[in-house]
Amino acid sequence: MQKNKSEKYHNILNSAGAVFAEFGFHKATISQIAAKAGVADGTLYLYFKNKDDILYQFINFKTQDVFEKMNAAVETGRNAEAKLRNLIRCHLQEFQNDKNMAIIFQSEVRYLRDIEYQIKDISKMYLDLLSDIIEQGQIEGSMRQDLFVGLVKRFILGAVEGVISTWVSARGRYDLVSMADPLVDLYLTGVRGE
8 A cells, every 4th residue: 555655645746847947837736737647636635735745756866866876976986076077077977867856956946935945955965975075176186275165066056957947948959968077077177278
């Protein structure tokens, strides 16, 4: 019985993601989510309080899943550069694999005040992961020691978000993951000519 509840719960979450991505959070309805999930409207209320709760739980579920994968990817890196490449590649791969999640995170989430604190938590986890990598790189000598870690990690996060946002705007017409290595190369070598 618990397995069926879990399957139904995740089916509703994924269906909600598709509906939110297609119509936008504010225009999406409980009825659309229920229809997409193949359940009665009332069934959603067995699992969620309201539409806001569905979005909140969607973000929580996706964030936990993606961060587990990011942490695992970082752990396989032998040095700071490899860890950074693995992190960025994993980040882009996960958003490419789940276009609905990419649309929701890039188009919807940042404009919803009710979940602003949750987004700050997500950003903090990512920035903490970047801090560890940058500090390791500075110790190894592969990254400049005269840069403020806070500035570098916000530069990286901003660039990754920008690449994902552009990909979403282009309706995913190209391979997002192919941007990972050029992004890391840009971080590590900059734009100055030799």
